Amino acid sequence: MARLTHIAALMLTLAATGAQAASCTDGGSTYTSVERISANVVYAEDGAxxxxxxxxxxxxxxxxxxxxxxxxxxxxxxxxxxxNADYDLTELASLMRSMGLEAQTTPFSSKGCVCAAQ
Structure with a gap:
């Protein structure tokens, strides 16, 4: 529970940063707003x-x-x-659900265009 509180506190205090790429396509998915958050974490959107x-x-x-x-x-x-190189994504998805998002963990290839984003 303390870790959830810590994650929530960080979200409230961090400012938006990072460069955005226009888009990239990987198989049947087109990702937009691709943004490298850190060495291991990338944020992207695929439609909604x-x-x-x-x-x-x-x-x-x-x-x-x-x-x-x-x-x-x-x-x-x-x-x-x-x-941190090893995140508890199940816990993150649970936190996101508790704050009103539909969220779930899923396998995701590090060889795709999202992880290749600079």
Whole structure:
């Protein structure tokens, strides 16, 4: 629980940063607003679906705001500790759901265009 509080506190205090790429296409998905948050974390959007990819783990959290979320999905990506190489994405998805987003973990290839984004 303390870790959830810490993540939420970080999200409230961090400012928006990072350069955005126009888009990239990987298989049947076209990602927009691709933004490297840290060495291991990339935020991207695929239509209404937000992706927080942890490239070193080949995993991601997919999130959709169906209306009324307290924070946008990007804020959760920015709130992750950049010095941590192994995130508990199940816990992150749970936190996101508790704040109004539909969120779930999913396998995500680190070899795709999102993780290759600079």
């Amino acid at each position: 679906r937000a992706i927080i990819a942890v490239c070193s783990m080949n995993m991601a959290v997919e999130a959709t705001d169906t209306g009324g979320a307290e924070y946008p999905a990007r804020d959760f990506a920015v709130g992750l500790n950049p010095n």
